[in-house]
Amino acid sequence: MIKLDRRLILNFDWTLFILVLIISGIGLLNIYSAGFSLTDFRQTPLYIKQLEWILIGLAGMAIAFFIDYRFLNRHAYIIYGISIVLLLVVFTAGYATRGSQRWIAVGGFTFQPSELVKLTIILALAKYFDRHQIGRSYHLTELFIPFTIVIIPFLFVLKQPDLGTALVFLILFLAMVFFVGLDWRSLLIAGAGGLILTPIGWYFLKDYQKERILTFFGPERDPLGSGYHIIQSMIAVGSGGVFGKGFSKGSQTQLKFLPEQQTDFVFSVFAEEWGFLGGVILVVLFFSLILWGLKIMIHSRDYPGALIAFGITMLIFWEVFINIGMVLGILPVVGIPLPFLSYGGSSMVILMTAIGVLLNISVRRFILQS
C-alpha cells in the first residue's frame, strides 16, 4: 500500500503544493486580520483554530499522497460507503446538538461528514466510469447507478438542511457526466426533466432558503431582511476600492454587518481590506491552481487518475466561483465555503486531503511510466 519510493520525492509537484500553501496562508492572515473581535475570553481565537485545521489538513494531505491513488480507486466504493454511513450518523447522533444536524463529534472536534462526501463521490464516480467504459457517449439509462451514487447523499444533505453542499454534489455529478460524455438525445431529455423537477424541488426547500433565493432577485426591496446581507457584502467589497483599506482596517467587517463573515462571506473581508488588486491576485492564484489541476488530469497515466483529478479540480473551481459570485452579488446566497479561505475545519481538511490525492496522481505519472 505505502511504498516509500525515492521518485515520490524527486518528482514531487512543488508548484501545486506551494500554491495551496500560499492560498491557505492568505486565508489565515485574513482571519487574523479580521480579528472577529472575541467578546468571550473563554474562546480560542479563530485564527489559532484555523491554523490547527491547516496543520491537520497537511497531515491528511501527506496520508493521501503516500497511499497510491490506485489503492483509493480499488476501494472507492467502500470509502464511499463509509462516508455515507457517517452522513447517516449525523441523523441519529447529530440530534444532540439541537437545531443543527450537520455535525458529528470526533474527540473534541466537530466534523461535517458532508464535506468528506464531496471527495468520496468523486472517487466512487471515477471508479464507476473506469469500470464501465463503453467507448462512446453514455445514454441516460446507463447513468442510473452513478446517479444513485450522488442522489443518496444529495437527499440526506438537503434534509439537514444544507442546500449549498447538496448543490455541490449535483454539480460534481454533472461535471463528471460531461467529462465522460453524454449523447445529445439524453442531454435533451435530462434538460427537460430538470426543468420539470425544479418547481418540485422548490417545494422541498426550507423557508429561509426560499427567502434567500427570492431576495437574490430583488435585494433592494428588502433592505432590513435577508437582502441586507447581500447589500452589506457588496458595500464591503466595493468600499475596498482599488487598493483596499489595509490590513485589519475593514470597517464593514469590524462592524459585524455580515453574517457568517468568517465562513461563507470571508471573501468580502479580504476584498474590503485588499481591494481590487488583492482580489485579482487571489482570483489569479485560484485560476493557476485550477489550471494546474487540469494539467495533472491531462498527464495522468490512467483513466481513473484523470477522472479523479478532474473531479477534484472541478470541486475547487465551482466552490470558488459560486462562493465569490455570491459575495459579489451575482449568484444567490447558498452555503458554500471558499476553498482554503473560509473558516471551518471539515472543508479545510477535506480539501487539503483532496490536494494530497492530486499530488499523488501528479507524481505517479512518472512512476507508472517506467
Place this chain on the structure above:
Amino acid sequence: MWKIGDRLGGYEPGQFKHRFRMLFIIVSVALSLLVMRLWYLQVIKGDELRQRSENNNVRLRKIKPMRGLIMDEGRRVLVDNQPSYDIVFIPNRTKDIRKVIEKIRALYTERSLTFSTLTSPPDRVKPFVPVLLERNVSMEKLAVVETHALELPGVATEVTPVRQYLNGEMTAQLIGFTGEVSPEDMERDATGKLSPGDIIGKLGIEKFLDGHLRGKNGAEQVEVNVAGKAVRSLGRIPAELGDNVVLTIHSTLQEAAWTAIGDRAGAVVALDPRNGAVLALVSSPSFDPNLFNGGISFDDWENLSSDIRHPMENRSISGQYPPGSTYKPVIAAAALEEGLITPETTFFCNGAFEMGDRTFRCWQSKGHGNVNLHRAIVESCDVYFYNLGKLLGVDRIAYYARAFGLGAPSGIDLTQEKGGLIPTKQWKLSRLREPWQMGETISLAIGQGFNLVTPIQLANVYATLANGGTLYRPRLIKQLESSDGHVVKRYGPEKLGVLPVRPQTIALINKALWGAVNERGGTGYILKRKEQDVAGKTGTAQVIGLPQDEKARKKKRITADLRDHALFVGFAPYGNPEIVVAVILEHAGHGGSAAAPVARKVIDTYFALKKMTPTHEQAQSAAEIRGIAKP
C-alpha cells in the same frame, strides 16, 4: 504492472486534451466574470460604495428581543427581564478612549459618583466597534452622560434587556443562564438565525428551550449625526418577544428541598408519579446565575469553574451514584417475577453471607434471623438480597433494572443528562476485558458495585412502583405560551413503557416500602407521620471499597469525602400516591438519619400546601392570583 492501452476503451495519456481546451474556456470565462464584477464594484462604484460605508450616516441597528419569562407550575415568575442601561463608546472621529474615560470620570466626580469599568479599556480600538464602558448604570449616571452628550463624542447609552433570576441559587442548574453567542454556537447553528452579539441560553431550561425563549431580532435603520447619535428612524422591524414557559416545578416545594439540603452537597427530585411531572429538582451546592447577566467577569468565572464542589453541575440529572439499598425493590421484583421466590420464602440471616472464599456482611452484624420478603425490605436485610442476587444472576437483574428506566437517560427536558450504568456480563467483558465474577452480582443485589443511577432515574423507579407499573418520561415543561398569553404548546404525560411485573408483585413491594417507614424496626421510621401515609426506602451507598464492618471502619478514621452517600426514596400518600421524593446527600452517612429528614420536609410541605388548597383546580387558580399579586 499496468500497460498503456491494455484496457477496455484504450486510455491514452493526453486523450483529454480536447476536454482541456473546453474546460480552459469555461474556467477563464467564469473567473473573468468575477474579476469584471470586482472591477465594477471596487473601481467603478468604489468611491460611491466607500462613501456609503464610511461617511454613510445610515446605520442598521439590531433590536434585541426580550426573552420569554419562565414561570413555575402556579405561574409564579422565576425568571424576569430587567432593562440594563449601559454606557458604550463607539470610536469614529474620536479614538482616544482614555481621554473619554477621564472626561466621564471628571463629570462623575463633580457629583460624587464613582466610575467603574468592568475591565481595563483596550489599548487599541477599532473604528465603529462599540466598547462597553460601564454596565447597568444608575439613572443618575445616565442623566450625567446624556446631558453632557456634546462634550462626550462617540459616547452613547444603550438599553438591553437583562435576565433576572429571582430564585437565584435555588433553581440555578435547573433554569440555567444566558450568555453571548460564541463562534462555536454560530458554527453549530443550522437555522441561520443567530448573529454575533445575540444572547442565547447556555445551561438548563434556558438552553433546552432557547429556540422558544429567545424571540427574534428586530432591526432599525437609523440616520446618525456626526457625533454618531441616532437622529431619525428610517425603517424598523420590531423584535419578536420570546415565548413564555410554564414549568411543572412547584417553587414552594423547590424552596423546601433547597432549604432542607442546606449547605450539604446532593440532590432532591420530586415527581408526580401519576404523570411524570417534575415538582422539584434541586442540586447543591449551587451558584448565582445572576453573575452571568451580561457577561460574567473573569474572576467570577474562574471561581465557579474551578470550584471542586462543581456548583454548576446539575447533580439531580447528571450525578451518578450507586443506589445502595434503594435498589432492593428492583431486585425483589425481579426475583418474584422470575418465580425464584414467593412472598413467604425465607432466608436465614446470621449477619454474613459466604460466597466462595469471600464473606459479605449484613449491615446488622447480629443478623436478622429468618426473614421473608416483607421483613427483608422493612429492615433492609442485606443477606436476604445476597441470596436473591445469587439466584438471579447479573443479566436478569439488568433486564429488570432497564425496565425500570435505569441505565439510560430518562429523557427529561434538559441537556447534559447522564444515563447511569447497569452492568451486564457482556458489558464487563467488552469494557474491562474481564469475565464477570459471581461475587460482583452479590454486591449488585444491594445496590453496590458497578451500578450507577442518577437521582432523577431513582425517583422514576419509585414513581413507576407508586403508580402500579407505568414508566413515564419525567417532564419539566407544562406549557409554552406566546407573549400575549396564548398557549402555543401544552405538554402531557408521555408513557415510556410498562413494567414486566404483575400488579400483585408491585402491591407487595409497595406494602413493604410502607412497612419500612411505618413498622417498628423499619429503616425509614424517622419519616413516620401521624397520617401513616409515607412509603419508602433508605439507602447508604459506599463511596469506595470500605471495610464493611463497623469496627474496621472506625479504625480507619474515615474522612468526610470518603464517607458514604445517604439516600432516601419514597412516595405518599401510600393508598394513592401523588408525590415521589428522591434524596441523595453526598458523604452524609446513613440514609435513614441524613436523607430521610430532607424527604420528610418536602413531603410535609407538599401536604401542607394541599391542605390549604383542597383541589387541583382551586390550587391553580389560587396560585394564579398569587402570581399576579406578587410577580
